Amino acid sequence: MTVLDPARIARVSGFGFTASADGYVYRPTSVDEVRRVFELARETGRHVVLRGAGRSYGDANIGAEALVLDCQRMRRVLSWDPASGVLDVEAGATIQDLWKIGLEDGYWPPVVSGTMAPTLGGALGMNIHGKNAYRVGTLGDQVLDLDVLTPAGDLLTLTPDDDDFYAVVSGAGLLGAIVRVRIKLKEVHSGDVRVLPVACRNWDEQFRTFEEYEPDADYMVSWVDCFGRGKQAGRGSFHAAWYLADDASAAATLRLDHQELPDTILGFFPKSVVWRVLRKLNNRTGMHFLNWAKYKAGTVLGDGKPLHQSLVAFSFLLDFVPNWQKAYEPYGFIQYQSFVPREQAPRVFAAQVRLQQEARLESYLGVLKRHRPDRFLFRHAVDGYSLALDFKVTRGNRERLWNLCHRMNDLVLEAGGRFYFAKDSTLRPQDASAFLGEEALARFREVKARYDPDALLTSGLAQRLDLV
Amino acid sequence: MTEYRAAIVVGASSGIGREIVRQLAARGCRVAAVARRADRLAELAAEDPDRILAFSHDVTDYDAVPGLFQEIAHRLGGLDLVVYASGAMPEVGAHEYDFAKDRPMIEVNVLGAIAWLNQAAIRFENTKRGTIVGIGSVAGDRGRCGQPVYNASKACLATYLEALRNRLARHGVRVVTIKPGPVQSEMTAHLHLKGAMPAAEAARRILAKSGKTGEHYLKLGHRVAFYIIKRIPSPIFRRLKV
Numbered sequence: 001m002t003v004l005d006p007a008r009i010a011r012v013s014g015f016g017f018t019a020s021a022d023g024y025v026y027r028p029t030s031v032d033e034v035r036r037v038f039e040l041a042r043e044t045g046r047h048v049v050l051r052g053a054g055r056s057y058g059d060a061n062i063g064a065e066a067l068v069l070d071c072q073r074m075r076r077v078l079s080w081d082p083a084s085g086v087l088d089v090e091a092g093a094t095i096q097d098l099w100k101i102g103l104e105d106g107y108w109p110p111v112v113s114g115t116m117a118p119t120l121g122g123a124l125g126m127n128i129h130g131k132n133a134y135r136v137g138t139l140g141d142q143v144l145d146l147d148v149l150t151p152a153g154d155l156l157t158l159t160p161d162d163d164d165f166y167a168v169v170s171g172a173g174l175l176g177a178i179v180r181v182r183i184k185l186k187e188v189h190s191g192d193v194r195v196l197p198v199a200c201r202n203w204d205e206q207f208r209t210f211e212e213y214e215p216d217a218d219y220m221v222s223w224v225d226c227f228g229r230g231k232q233a234g235r236g237s238f239h240a241a242w243y244l245a246d247d248a249s250a251a252a253t254l255r256l257d258h259q260e261l262p263d264t265i266l267g268f269f270p271k272s273v274v275w276r277v278l279r280k281l282n283n284r285t286g287m288h289f290l291n292w293a294k295y296k297a298g299t300v301l302g303d304g305k306p307l308h309q310s311l312v313a314f315s316f317l318l319d320f321v322p323n324w325q326k327a328y329e330p331y332g333f334i335q336y337q338s339f340v341p342r343e344q345a346p347r348v349f350a351a352q353v354r355l356q357q358e359a360r361l362e363s364y365l366g367v368l369k370r371h372r373p374d375r376f377l378f379r380h381a382v383d384g385y386s387l388a389l390d391f392k393v394t395r396g397n398r399e400r401l402w403n404l405c406h407r408m409n410d411l412v413l414e415a416g417g418r419f420y421f422a423k424d425s426t427l428r429p430q431d432a433s434a435f436l437g438e439e440a441l442a443r444f445r446e447v448k449a450r451y452d453p454d455a456l457l458t459s460g461l462a463q464r465l466d467l468v
Numbered sequence: 469m470t471e472y473r474a475a476i477v478v479g480a481s482s483g484i485g486r487e488i489v490r491q492l493a494a495r496g497c498r499v500a501a502v503a504r505r506a507d508r509l510a511e512l513a514a515e516d517p518d519r520i521l522a523f524s525h526d527v528t529d530y531d532a533v534p535g536l537f538q539e540i541a542h543r544l545g546g547l548d549l550v551v552y553a554s555g556a557m558p559e560v561g562a563h564e565y566d567f568a569k570d571r572p573m574i575e576v577n578v579l580g581a582i583a584w585l586n587q588a589a590i591r592f593e594n595t596k597r598g599t600i601v602g603i604g605s606v607a608g609d610r611g612r613c614g615q616p617v618y619n620a621s622k623a624c625l626a627t628y629l630e631a632l633r634n635r636l637a638r639h640g641v642r643v644v645t646i647k648p649g650p651v652q653s654e655m656t657a658h659l660h661l662k663g664a665m666p667a668a669e670a671a672r673r674i675l676a677k678s679g680k681t682g683e684h685y686l687k688l689g690h691r692v693a694f695y696i697i698k699r700i701p702s703p704i705f706r707r708l709k710v
Binding site: 001003004006007008009010011021022044045046064065 | 534535537538539541542545546547587590591594595596597
């Protein structure tokens with residue numbers, strides 16, 4: 001009998017730490033070592049769970065008693081061409097690695113999430129999007145080619161010309177381990193972007209503002225105060241941003257030190273303790289106040305006045321306060337993001353927020369973004385909008401919160417909307433099959449049978465949704 | 469009372485161990501019942517086949533423990549409680565010094581416990597959670613005329629568990645030493661104990677106390693009595709008939 005190294009076991013959690021499981025964590029440094037983990041799983045009759053930086057909020061990166069394949073040590077740069085901006089890296093490289101490699105040569109990752117922590121492999125497994133999703137699509141749309149090691153043992157190179165490419169990217173790590181990625185970075189002429197904040201008094205203004213800036217803005221995102229009611233429902237603060245075509249200070253702004261996030265607020269308050277302050281305010285009353293204060297500040301300070309911000313400061317809002325997720329301890333939080341076609345989005349999102357208010361379970365943070373459809377198998381995007389919501393889990397609210405999410409799911413499904421596995425904790429199997437569709441599921445099973453005939457790859461999410 | 473979802477009970481075919489299995493299963497916990505006697509285990513598992521899994525194993529087969537421990541946790545889909553309830557206490561005469569009788573007491577009560585609980589300790593130290601329960605005995609509190617090696621084995625177990633507790637407390641792991649007094653079981657049947665606690669009641673009290681790390685007696689009277697007994701000076705203690 002093969003006995004695993006007992007010291008490899010660890011409690012592994014999703015980023016929202018509402019889901020966790022004990023697994024044997026392996027951190028390979030080469031393709032051969034990844035292959036060996038698949039063999040070990042076969043020998044011991046266990047499953048394998050692929051995990052990047054562990055930034056999926058729910059249960060997509062955990063598996064009880066499984067071998068957890070953490071690829072963060074596979075992050076070597078295989079080649080970088082400053083003339084073309086083409087980067088060839090191992091898939092454990094993070095978004096942070098990408099911009100740190102490219103920026104001084106005038107290149108920026110074409111798609112970034114709100115945190116720079118995710119690995120490329122994990123980010124492609126979930127096919128992440130950024131604030132420019134409506135313009136450039138998802139991360140998968142930027143890839144030139146990639147290598148995937150299947151549990152069957154084949155190392156395949158896939159390009160956007162291969163049908164399987166569209167299954168592996170977005171496949172939630174259930175088809176094979178992405179081990180290498182070649183990607184073209186976006187050429188930029190400044191390390192800053194021009195940012196325009198616009199205060200929005202309600203849903204109407206939110207969507208009107210998105211439509212107004214959609215034709216030419218490079219990025220759009222809006223924060224929504226989910227405590228706003230009546231005529232102020234949907235109030236918040238929209239931000240559009242543009243790359244700078246011409247920056248007299250480009251030599252300075254493209255340097256890494258210009259991009260460093262400060263470690264204090266206002267020059268004296270250490271950010272490392274901000275989460276402790278947030279934790280005290282992290283209740284319905286405190287967050288009602290903070291959301292109101294943020295909205296009011298947005299209407300007074302800087303409304304309609306463009307400013308320059310570094311690419312890092314604008315892009316990685318979630319990295320602005322270190323360890324902010326700890327403010328949600330001890331029961332954690334869930335992130336809920338639904339994607340709704342353009343015409344239906346105002347109605348559905350307004351109804352979602354009303355349901356939250358009726359249940360007195362308002363999201364403490366709401367973020368609205370614009371998207372465009374794509375051809376990936378487990379795609380989340382539609383030609384429309386998404387609303388991402390953070391909900392605190394408490395000792396007593398779990399059942400009510402899940403019920404609320406299920407009711408919000410129904411609204412999304414009725415409107416032909418979709419969901420995003422990186423942020424999901426509450427979907428039921430019927431919800432997943434309803435938005436994915438039988439055709440996509442059949443195609444997934446067909447690829448799964450070829451790539452992973454022993455069904456080694458799984459995850460908490462895959463089991464919850466009956467995907468494997 | 470602490471809720472457990474997946475537990476291993478070693479020494480599950482009779483007495484306290486069997487009752488702990490039954491009570492955990494009744495509370496919705498999936499339990500691996502580990503013991504030597506396969507027929508007894510099969511009967512126990514048949515009582516609640518969805519929740520009780522039987523694993524036949526001789527605790528003196530130390531080399532088999534790491535593999536079996538992993539297999540059980542795999543089958544259970546996780547692990548948050550390990551109870552070591554195996555114990556041997558053969559009848560020993562007042563003038564008997566029989567190594568053949570003494571040896572299994574050390575093997576079952578001490579070495580078996582170390583083999584199993586070391587595995588639990590590695591796992592729980594790494595996962596930063598979990599509960600280890602060792603069934604010691606009041607007999608380990610002093611060396612007495614009647615059962616020198618049994619006394620020594622339970623003292624060894626108690627000290628081992630204390631050390632585990634001190635190692636693992638900082639990792640969020642509970643290590644609980646239970647010192648039952650007389651309990652009605654096959655192991656104690658030959659002693660014809662008066663006022664012995666039924667095994668089901670002992671199991672209930674053990675599970676209730678498992679939520680608090682430390683050393684526990686099952687009766688207040690025992691706690692008081694053994695507080696005193698442990699402090700009786702040796703020159704006096706050796707003249708007493710306790």
